[in-house]
Amino acid sequence: VSFLRRSKFEEGGMMEVSASNNVSLREFGCEQNLLSRPDGSASFVQGDTSVMAGVYGPAEVKVSKEIYDRATLEVLLQPKVGPAGVREQSQEQCVRETCEAALLLSLHPRSSLTLILQVLHDDGSLLSCCLNAACMALMDAGLSMSCLFCGVTCAIGADGDIIADPTAAQEKESRALMTFAIDSTERRVMMSSTKGSFSVQELQECVAVSQKASEKVFQFYRDSVRRRYSKNL
């Protein structure tokens, strides 16, 4: 058995060489508190992909949506062209349940939180950009969270190599596409949404890549908050 295991490791080692060159994140940026009306707002940019997020709440809740022991979270995702469709709805669900797990909703019983995401430009990795913008906006709104989260998208190219944070063109050429939300405390997977088919090995590698990439994003979160509360530029 031990021999078998070693040979499997070596196989993994071989694959790593081919994959290591491609994994880089595009430049990313964030501006917080850029809108005057919402209680918290942020825009997040990954390469050319950008999403703006606004948070309202805690505020009064409609009786029909009231939950007696925690706050009701609503997430709206506005596409750039036309009305929201079924695809947006499933992405809204992913963002909402991720935020629900991170937020300490029981601190605000019988109240409503609304998170609105507006797509400004889609050049690949849209869902992960939405998650990042959402997290920054929730932070800006000063809502208590048990952990932070970030989104990372991985694409598996036709030749089997992993591309992190793919552009729209890379997404189109890819064989499989996975988006994960990673939590900041133990780097575990909070949300997973995939397209296309892939092997178990590829999945676990993508999880590992996302966990590594998440560290960069969390460092960026930390830097931007530090900069925000610093006295000088």
Added chain:
Amino acid sequence: MAAGFKTAEPLEYHRSFLKENCRPDGRELSEFRSTTLNIGSISTADGSALVKLGNTTIICGIKAELTNPTVDAPGKGYIVPNVDLPPLCSSRFRPGPPGEQAQAASQFIADIIESSEVIKKEDLCIGRGKLCWVLYCDIMCLDYDGNILDACVVALLAALKTTQLPEVTINKETSAPEVNFEKKHKLNIHRHPVSVSFCIFDDSILIVDPTAEEESLSTARLTVVMDEEDQLCSLHKPGGTPLSGEKLQECIKRATARKGEIHKLIEKVIKSMKTAQ
């Protein structure tokens, strides 16, 4: 006493079972409810299947129609899945337009068909840019007791496997389609995806094939879809409690075992139909 406890403190009730590594219905944590499959349940459909997963009952009917291919994909037919959760199946659903859960389920089934390429859409094309098949896969829940996704996927796969399409030729002179009902052939199923759903209790305990009650009390849901070659078609976790890579691997492992079970089941049932004829 137990009934009162269950109503007053449902979460505590489930916890006391999970502590002993079992569940209120007597199952172990990684145990599926018994799965029953019946094929050819609807005689008017081109293919159909009925699946029971414990109390959860799903029926799937496939209707094939001739239509024009879209301008974007002239060489392809298309598949339109629809999951219906009528008020009949549970008091939680109201009549009217499909609710959020029904839409999410429809989207999930459509994604699986797309990702796994169960059927090559090129196979559904008859005349390039002129004529193709459209398969309407109507999936309806008759009894809702949790884990409809797994049951839907089994029903869909079994129904597709039993679907027979008549041969269609395009008359060269009149360019009108001619349907030959005498000659029927089966759909070419390329891959066989099987879905396995899990729930997470109290941020740590993984249980498979949740009932409706377990679903509503859980802190996260997870669905793994795998085909016969151990390729994953979907790992859908909409949010909730975080899971480590190791835990994910446990789920995948359970899915590997389950998919063998379902493949055997479908094969055996289809074979039994053949021998009966």
Added chain:
Amino acid sequence: MKETPLSNCERDFLLRAIEEKKRLDGRQTYDYRKLKITFGTDYGCCFVDLGQTRVMAQVSCELVAPKENRPTEGILFFNIELSPMASPSFEQGRQSELSVKLNRQLERCLRNSKCIDTESLCVVSGEKVWQVRVDVHTLNNDGNLMDAASVAAITALCHFRRPDVAIQGEEVTVFSPEERDPIPLSVYHMPISVSFAFFQQGTFLLVDPCEREERVMDGLLMIAMNKHREICSIQSSGGIMLLKDQVMRCSKIASVKVSEITELISQALLNDKAARKAGGKCGFAESMPQDRITALKMDQTDVEMTNVSQTGSGVILQGDEAPPPTVPSPVVPVPGVGQVGQGLQSWGLEEEEEDDDDEEEESSGDDQVEEVTQIKLSEKDKKEAAVVEISDSEEEEVVILYPETTEKSKNSGSRSDQKGAAASKKRQKK
């Protein structure tokens, strides 16, 4: 969510200030707030900041069949989306009075003024024309959404490029931007809306009201005009009576504002064109202010990839340590029906002996699983054989009960088989 109400003293303060010709933000009566125009990465995407008010417009196009009464004209479609992001009182998916008002004003301002040459959007007369769609999203509402939306929409239309098409016989080919350069729309003139707020029954007038001022105003006059001083639309709302002189004075102010704004738009379009020609990056990412402490940018970063596949396969191996669980064999009680799972409950047919066996099976430990499956296999073999026999004999019964089903038995086989099996079960018990 409800709008926070304005208190009486706040209202009195605002009105008193207006009477003294003072505004909250220190502007003069006829001053516009700072207007900033930026463009997105793709063509036809424009952001407009009017003070704190912020809107985004995106133009898109698709080939559609023309309207029957106008077979040679393209179609223009406008939509202002009052996103809940802009204000908590805006609700998703509900047509409010305000959204209807804004949409109609924008249509009057841009479609009815015939500022876009719709005939040039025709591809095949009566069959295919371009439908140009303008989506305006409100991002932040700090008053005067209309003016911001009209500037954003017309700028986006000027900035937009549609794909080139070629017609060969009946075939219409649409070229991608790489194959052929996309074509700009032909814009005849640029109507821009200017809003005037009236207070104290029209005694006082302010240009470009902010959100607070909008809430205490008595009436609103919107004039859409182009730089040739042609009025494209004029609308008064709020139910105040205006004198002819007041309207004339407003139109004079509007003409000055319109020429200033038109100048700004042309300049912004030129700047963007130059930036695109130079091949530099443009778009929202570039417009992010670098000098604010609320903003931060990070360059492209590499992710450390060593051990990634080791971790991946490590996780898989860890999971592999446990022996693979045995796959139970499915049971086929009657043709067309199969069951699998440990706690087999029969479906439609009672099998008491089976149930007992299964309970035993559950209580038995993991190490016995293999044995159990073996037992099951043999059991199943027996049963299958039994079922086959029965189904042979039961065929006759079915014929007697449902004479008409014999021909259909192929389709409805499972149903009749099931009944037959139930009947046969009884016989077995005997």
